[in-house]
Amino acid sequence: MGDWIPRVEWVKTQPQALVASCIMLLDDQDRMLLLRYGPGQAEASGAWWLPGGMVDEGENPWPAARREMGEETGIALGAQPCLIGIDHRADVLGTGPVVDYFFAARRAAGQRIRLSLEHDRYAFHHPVDLPDRLAAHHRTLIALHAAALAGRTVYLQEGLPV
Secondary structure: OOOOOOHHHHHHOOOOOEEEEEEEEEOOOOOEEEEEEOOOOHHHOOOEEOOEEEOOOOOOHHHHHHHHHHHHHOOOOOOOOOEEEEEEEOOOOOOOOEEEEEEEEEOOOOOOOOOOOOEEEEEEEOHHHOOOOEOOOHHHHHHHHHHHHHOOOEEEEOOEEO
């Protein structure tokens, strides 16, 4: 009986993790949209990655991904999520664990991309022509792209397919 503690106290002893959400936006040629981080983005400056970012307090991963897509590209996504990947990274830049959710969407014909101040370039890439400097592993994007095309979900650890 002495080992029991109230749930609110027990929860404080459990691991804490940040949560992020990204979108793999595919065009009509199955190329994925990548954004390049602009100057002033610390270590990420000049690196390419998918649109996305951190989930805000009280926000769910899919609405967060939609919000980030709108903020970073000006593209509004529909309400239906298509989960293609989940990643667990034990420690990201000394901030501790991060759980990443990856969703796929299709670019509608005529949708224009308007970059936020966070990014200075965008491009659509096939897995065979990825930029050299990515914010994470090439294998991550390759696995996520394959999952998006197959309509399945891939589980990643430290950014790599398991």
